Amino acid sequence: MNTKDKMASVEPVRLGPESTFKFKCHPGVACFTECCRDINIILTPYDIIRLKNRLDLSSEEFLALYTEPQMLEKTGLPVVTLKFLNENRKDAERKMCPFVRENGCLVYDDRPTTCRYYPLGVASLSHKEDADGDEFYFFVHEPHCLGFKENKLWTVREWRKDQGVDIHDEINAEWTDLVVRKRSFPPNMQLTEQTKQMFFMVSYNLDKFSEFVFGSTFLQRYEVDAAILEEIKNDEIALLKFGLKWLKWLLFKEGGFKLKADTQIATP
Numbered sequence: 001m002n003t004k005d006k007m008a009s010v011e012p013v014r015l016g017p018e019s020t021f022k023f024k025c026h027p028g029v030a031c032f033t034e035c036c037r038d039i040n041i042i043l044t045p046y047d048i049i050r051l052k053n054r055l056d057l058s059s060e061e062f063l064a065l066y067t068e069p070q071m072l073e074k075t076g077l078p079v080v081t082l083k084f085l086n087e088n089r090k091d092a093e094r095k096m097c098p099f100v101r102e103n104g105c106l107v108y109d110d111r112p113t114t115c116r117y118y119p120l121g122v123a124s125l126s127h128k129e130d131a132d133g134d135e136f137y138f139f140v141h142e143p144h145c146l147g148f149k150e151n152k153l154w155t156v157r158e159w160r161k162d163q164g165v166d167i168h169d170e171i172n173a174e175w176t177d178l179v180v181r182k183r184s185f186p187p188n189m190q191l192t193e194q195t196k197q198m199f200f201m202v203s204y205n206l207d208k209f210s211e212f213v214f215g216s217t218f219l220q221r222y223e224v225d226a227a228i229l230e231e232i233k234n235d236e237i238a239l240l241k242f243g244l245k246w247l248k249w250l251l252f253k254e255g256g257f258k259l260k261a262d263t264q265i266a267t268p
């Protein structure tokens, strides 16, 4: 799934994990930070966790300050993009990332998945461990990007590890899988508004999901192991994974969630 759109020429080369390319990005390139303008960056669940923690915000505050809602094409699923700002320049009217500064990215260590992949795009069908062979990549070859003129050689696998995107993909794997599977639904199979809201809450508003699990009738309706409850109380990644497992059950009736006796639940 490519989450970075722009007037870029996407090179029609299908790359695998061992494909090689030459590339280097550093503050000395003439195009430094050009790629942080006029783009559309869809955020993943783990992007939100990293960024909100970096900025010491709640997920609700981060969503309000730094994101815009968008409907994901062909799925009807609600996602968010980074909210870009107008750039005040005499020569051009452009939109810039709220985190870009003259000397680089303000949140570099916690930058989103898409920024880590760049200059690659990912067209994965799945990031799950058993999905080897399903994932593939391509170049987002924007004319202003001079990094391809540099001499450092990478395989795609090395690039993903170097940029830390392998960890993002591992944590987001179930989410990517849900989105990809929803995309293959026939168009007449629509989700209810309630299911879309649940998808949004688990994907992006973990603080609210935590309140939902521990402060609503959730635990009266579902059987949840005490050890799991303890874990998700204190660990956001575990909470996210738990939430994604629940979404999978809601959407596809898979994943082993158990309703308590006498509990009724509407279908998506």
Ligand code: SF4
Binding pocket: 035, 036, 037, 097, 098, 099, 100, 101, 104, 105, 106, 107, 108, 111, 112, 115
């Ligand atoms: S988050 Fe950082 S790397 Fe990504 S577009 Fe913004 S400034 Fe650039």
Ligand code: SF4
Binding pocket: 024, 025, 026, 029, 031, 032, 033, 034, 035, 036, 118, 119, 144, 145, 146, 147, 148
């Ligand atoms: S446009 Fe390319 S080389 Fe220039 S800063 Fe962005 S990624 Fe680096």
